[in-house]
Amino acid sequence: MSSSKIAVIGAGLAGITAARSLTAAGYNVQVFEKSRGSGGRLASKRSDMGRVNLGAQAFSTDDAQFLQELENWQQSGWVEGLAADPTLWTGAPYMSALTRNLLGHINTHFACEIRTLSHDDNGWSLHDQHQHVHGPFKQLVVAIPAPQAETLLEPCAPELAGQAGSVVMQPIWMVALGFKQPVHLKQPIDQLHNDAIAQVTLTPLSDDHPMQTLMLRATDSWSSAHLENEREQVIADLSASLASVLSEPLPVADSVFAHRWRYGLGALTQPSTLLADAQRGLYLAGDWCGTGDVYSAWRSGQHAAQQIISQQ
Numbered sequence: 001m002s003s004s005k006i007a008v009i010g011a012g013l014a015g016i017t018a019a020r021s022l023t024a025a026g027y028n029v030q031v032f033e034k035s036r037g038s039g040g041r042l043a044s045k046r047s048d049m050g051r052v053n054l055g056a057q058a059f060s061t062d063d064a065q066f067l068q069e070l071e072n073w074q075q076s077g078w079v080e081g082l083a084a085d086p087t088l089w090t091g092a093p094y095m096s097a098l099t100r101n102l103l104g105h106i107n108t109h110f111a112c113e114i115r116t117l118s119h120d121d122n123g124w125s126l127h128d129q130h131q132h133v134h135g136p137f138k139q140l141v142v143a144i145p146a147p148q149a150e151t152l153l154e155p156c157a158p159e160l161a162g163q164a165g166s167v168v169m170q171p172i173w174m175v176a177l178g179f180k181q182p183v184h185l186k187q188p189i190d191q192l193h194n195d196a197i198a199q200v201t202l203t204p205l206s207d208d209h210p211m212q213t214l215m216l217r218a219t220d221s222w223s224s225a226h227l228e229n230e231r232e233q234v235i236a237d238l239s240a241s242l243a244s245v246l247s248e249p250l251p252v253a254d255s256v257f258a259h260r261w262r263y264g265l266g267a268l269t270q271p272s273t274l275l276a277d278a279q280r281g282l283y284l285a286g287d288w289c290g291t292g293d294v295y296s297a298w299r300s301g302q303h304a305a306q307q308i309i310s311q312q
């Protein structure tokens with residue numbers, strides 16, 4: 001057990017995983033998250049279609065330890081395998097329910113964006129958007145996308161900031177189309193892609209989903225080229241692009257929305273698990289420290305916690 005105070009910035013899977021392991025080891029952990037809810041790129045949006053996953057729709061792994069963890073989460077009812085492919089996992093009943101369950105009662109400051117950091121002999125102090133100062137904390141885990149980590153760390157940890165700055169994170173546009181009546185696609189859904197659309201996923205009608213939802217994920221190149229477009233234009237363009245690969249036209253959608261991930265996917269060219277300045281108690285975690293996926297986010301958070309625990 002340790003009463004050492006630890007701050008974690010970011011309530012995505014990496015930050016939550018680090019916070020859970022540290023809390024389980026007896027540390028006094030506080031999480032800081034700029035959004036009003038948890039999940040980051042595993043967030044879900046409440047809409048008239050039901051809860052819609054905005055980022056990853058499902059994920060897979062062949063890592064035995066992560067699989068074991070997923071089985072534990074499955075027993076708690078927090079994840080499930082997809083009916084169409086049980087090797088693909090998703091949050092139950094949606095992604096942000098998973099991260100909310102994982103976060104449990106860990107002390108989390110939502111809507112709290114950390115804008116600057118300072119470090120002295122007492123540890124790390126975190127300055128938020130309202131100029132409130134949190135801390136000091138003996139250790140700090142920064143679990144946010146690489147470009148945001150670069151900006152935050154530049155004044156106080158320029159070397160780590162430089163490493164984060166080497167990561168190119170691709171933007172991704174997502175478009176959700178909701179239909180009150182079920183749509184019957186004639187083609188297999190995994191064949192519905194082209195230069196603009198990378199992936200289409202379908203959520204059927206259910207008690208939780210009053211509309212059948214088609215989620216269109218734009219390709220990296222299309223998303224980059226249309227990064228600053230208006231949402232209405234993105235919805236129109238990706239809907240037209242989907243229509244061009246369908247053998248039969250879709251009815252007009254009853255509900256639509258678009259979501260832009262400015263920092264969607266990316267990773268270090270030489271995957272690691274985390275970056276650290278252990279002497280000053282600073283750890284950088286996140287999917288981008290590995291291969292830019294859900295598994296890497298989990299593993300990175302685990303390793304950050306293990307390093308901190310092993311140094312006590």
Ligand SMILES: Cc1cc2nc3c(=O)[nH]c(=O)nc-3n(C[C@H](O)[C@H](O)[C@H](O)COP(=O)(O)OP(=O)(O)OC[C@H]3O[C@@H](n4cnc5c(N)ncnc54)[C@H](O)[C@@H]3O)c2cc1C
Nearest residue numbers: 010012013014034040041056059114144286287293294297
């Ligand atoms: C469209 C899309 C599809 C994807 N598909 C897949 C897939 O099929 N399979 C797969 O394995 N992975 C997929 N991914 C990737 C997966 O979602 C991520 O790898 C994973 O969720 C990243 O977790 P993380 O904790 O590292 O970062 P994030 O989820 O980005 O969490 C970082 C958190 O930090 C917060 N934050 C940032 N700056 C600050 C600050 N200054 N102060 C406070 N809080 C801050 C953010 O709000 C966010 O909540 C996809 C991602 C996207 C966007």
